[in-house]
Amino acid sequence: MAQSITLKANLRKSIGKSAVKKLRSKDKIPAILYGKGTSVPLEILASEFKNLFHGKRIEKVLLNLEITDAQEKKSTLAFLQQIQLHPLTDKLLHLDLHELSADEKVHAEIDLIFTGEPQGLKSGTANLDISLRRIKISCFPKDLPDSISVSIDHLQTGESLHVGDIPLPPGVESLSPKNQVVLSLVAAKGGEEEQAAGAAETAEPEVIKEKKVKAEESSQ
Structure with a gap:
C-alpha cells in the first residue's frame, strides 16, 4: 500500500x-x-x-x-x-x-526494485543492462503499492526480462507494454569468450606434447 x-x-x-x-x-x-x-x-x-x-x-x-x-x-x-x-x-x-x-482506479508510475544476483554477475562474465526502472500501473487506491519487487536470480546470460514477466501485486494491472524490455543480462566483453580462449590455449601444448611422444616411440 x-x-x-x-x-x-x-x-x-x-x-x-x-x-x-x-x-x-x-x-x-x-x-x-x-x-x-x-x-x-x-x-x-x-x-x-x-x-x-x-x-x-x-x-x-x-x-x-x-x-x-x-x-x-x-x-x-x-x-x-x-x-x-x-x-x-x-x-x-x-x-x-x-x-x-474508493471505486475509482488511479494511474501511477511505480518503482521497480531488483533483488538477487544472477550467476553471470557473480562470476563477472556478464553485465546488467537496465532499460526500465519504473512501470505504469492502474489500480484502486487501496491497492496502490509503494514499489514492486522483481527477482532476477534466475536470469541467464543473454536473457531479458520484459514487463509481462513481472509478477504484480493483487489488484494491480500494468499499463506499460508487456513486450517492453525491463533489463537484459549481457555477456561482458572479454568475459566468457576470453575464458574459452584461455582454456583452448592451455589445452593446446598438451596435445602437441602427446603427439611428440608418440612420434619418438615409433622411431625407436
Missing part, C-alpha cells in the same frame, strides 16, 4: 490575482481540488505542505484531504496532480489536486 498523508486545507473564498498574491504573502498556497465536473478553490499552509512531502514523490502519495469551511469539516481522498513552482526560486505557487473515490 502506498504512503497515505493527512493534509489540512481551508476553503478559499477569494479568487483572482490580488487575492492569490495576498495569500502567498501569508505562507499559504492556493490550490484547486478537481472532482467529477467540479473544481473547489482551497488554501494550504506552505510550511506544513513542505514538511509533509519532504523527500517524497508526489505521484506515490495518497492524500486524506481534510477541508475546513467555517465550522464544517469534510474529508476526501485525493492525489496531487501538479505542483507549480517559481522558475527561479522554486517557491510553491499553486497545487492541483484530483479527488478520488
Whole structure:
C-alpha cells in the first residue's frame, strides 16, 4: 500500500490575482481540488505542505484531504496532480489536486526494485543492462503499492526480462507494454569468450606434447 498523508486545507473564498498574491504573502498556497465536473478553490499552509512531502514523490502519495469551511469539516481522498513552482526560486505557487473515490482506479508510475544476483554477475562474465526502472500501473487506491519487487536470480546470460514477466501485486494491472524490455543480462566483453580462449590455449601444448611422444616411440 502506498504512503497515505493527512493534509489540512481551508476553503478559499477569494479568487483572482490580488487575492492569490495576498495569500502567498501569508505562507499559504492556493490550490484547486478537481472532482467529477467540479473544481473547489482551497488554501494550504506552505510550511506544513513542505514538511509533509519532504523527500517524497508526489505521484506515490495518497492524500486524506481534510477541508475546513467555517465550522464544517469534510474529508476526501485525493492525489496531487501538479505542483507549480517559481522558475527561479522554486517557491510553491499553486497545487492541483484530483479527488478520488474508493471505486475509482488511479494511474501511477511505480518503482521497480531488483533483488538477487544472477550467476553471470557473480562470476563477472556478464553485465546488467537496465532499460526500465519504473512501470505504469492502474489500480484502486487501496491497492496502490509503494514499489514492486522483481527477482532476477534466475536470469541467464543473454536473457531479458520484459514487463509481462513481472509478477504484480493483487489488484494491480500494468499499463506499460508487456513486450517492453525491463533489463537484459549481457555477456561482458572479454568475459566468457576470453575464458574459452584461455582454456583452448592451455589445452593446446598438451596435445602437441602427446603427439611428440608418440612420434619418438615409433622411431625407436
